[in-house]
Amino acid sequence: MDFDTLILWLYGAAGAGKSAIAHTLAEICEKYGYLLATFFFWKTAAERNDVSRVVATIAYQIARAIPASRRLIETAVDADPMIFKQSVDIQLAKLIIEPIWRLHSTGVDFEASPFVIIIDGLDECEGKDIQSGLVKSLAAAFCHCPLRIRILIASRPEVYLQSTFNLPPLQPHLSRVALSNEYSAEEDIRRFLEDSFDKIKREHPLTSYIPSSWPSADVLRELTQKSSGQFIFASTTVKYAGGDPHELPTRRLDVIRCLQPPRGEEDLPYAELNSLYNHVLSNVRDIERVKHVLGILIIVKQMDKTKQMDDWFFWQPGETKACLGPLESIIGCDGIGRISIFHASLSDFLLDPSRSHEFYLCRESILSNCAAQGLRHLLQQGRAAIGVLYLPS
């Protein structure tokens, strides 16, 4: 990692563990006195998915971390009570940059000041343009700041964010860390599961009823494999298993493994995972197209390349890749157009109508449509080979 740049972009697929890293780094920075401010975007929380809160939150934390700045920031707010309705650029300038420069001009030494700002889940902020705009504004505001700021931004590698982070003016101020598929997280996930289940066994109120051998090595292996290298499945499983002090974790683990039914409709084993998938899929413009492609990938399993899909659906070259673009955090395409689903749990989600609702993939309907498409191709092949030779009698 290059800490000499202003911005460090940490990106990876949904559930890869970006937030876990951001939170841990925040704790470490806090411990050593480096942490200046944090902002954790959260898509479903109105106060945490809105960019208008970001600068105010950071300014407030700067006022607390650098007490000398407090009066200057308050003065800026008093001078313009509508400042929080202004653009991000103006808010950054008035609430943060100008106070810091004023302190600098009075001889304040920032050498021992905290300097790390952590922004997690940028892609969960409302508005793609707003997300891109925030990155550009932060870079522009802090690149010549007398306080040596370092900003960690964690997000999914959405296409529009990649474009933003690829902008030439940002390059001198940017370094990147990818939580890629090349790194095998299996061992880490297995250890995380072991530690988490040990903690449940130690701390759960019904601990005396939990066998010391729980969960078995086979179950651990099963959960590790199902995680597909992504932490979110493992963490959701553990949270659910140990999440109810009045119910045995052993039973709840069976529920989440579909070995026992949940207790009532309110008991949703994969609520967090469902929310993640629902969020990602609800951002897709043409969901029916995406469902066609996912149906072929998950149910028919005879094609896995974008070109094959384009041909199969009689689409223009590139249409499959384009329609999968918004799903970049859960589905990837490699250099030869091979499509891969990052999470094994996505199939379970899509094939369970009680979890996926409008995104549900009905196996029989998919096969039916596939048969229909196959018939169309057979006739098309004939026409291509022999011209219009046979016409219906």
Next chain:
Amino acid sequence: MPDIYWYYHLTLSCMYAGPFYTPRLREELSQLSLHALYGVFEINMLTWEFWKLASTIIEMLHNKVSHGYLHCGATFTNKCQNLLEQFPHLITDLPTVCFAGFHKADPDETLTLLVYEAYYSQILQVKTSNSASAFDLHRIGHQIRGIIKRIVNLHPQRYRLELTGQHYAVVARHSINEILRVYSGSW
């Protein structure tokens, strides 16, 4: 680009998997011409595959009728009638294609063998385990034997598929080839 055989297998496996009767499939079937489909398979020398696919389509529709998915009457006559009403082109296409393939100058080999088998298998008591059998009964499934009966039943004039000298020549040629294939290793 995948070949016709790949599309055939994919289509067939999806049909076998018991698909729902979706609007998309209904639309495709309503536009399908078995005559055109036969032409596609024939030019690729895959007429066996055509009969398999055509019989699967008709079987699927028949099953849908039987299970009430197509909202048909309860009696067999009513069911056939409804099938005819919903897919008249398929039902009239099938015997037409069948008779055309059977009566052309070089008769459709698969069809000839099926008709031959349907007429004579009981008399000859041909069994699949008999390596000297006239032809491989593994290839002639129950489903396709049934289709022959249905084709004849569906024909408006109840024409029968009568074997002629040309057909016996096709059966003989096929049988000799099969015998040569079976014994080629030991000779």
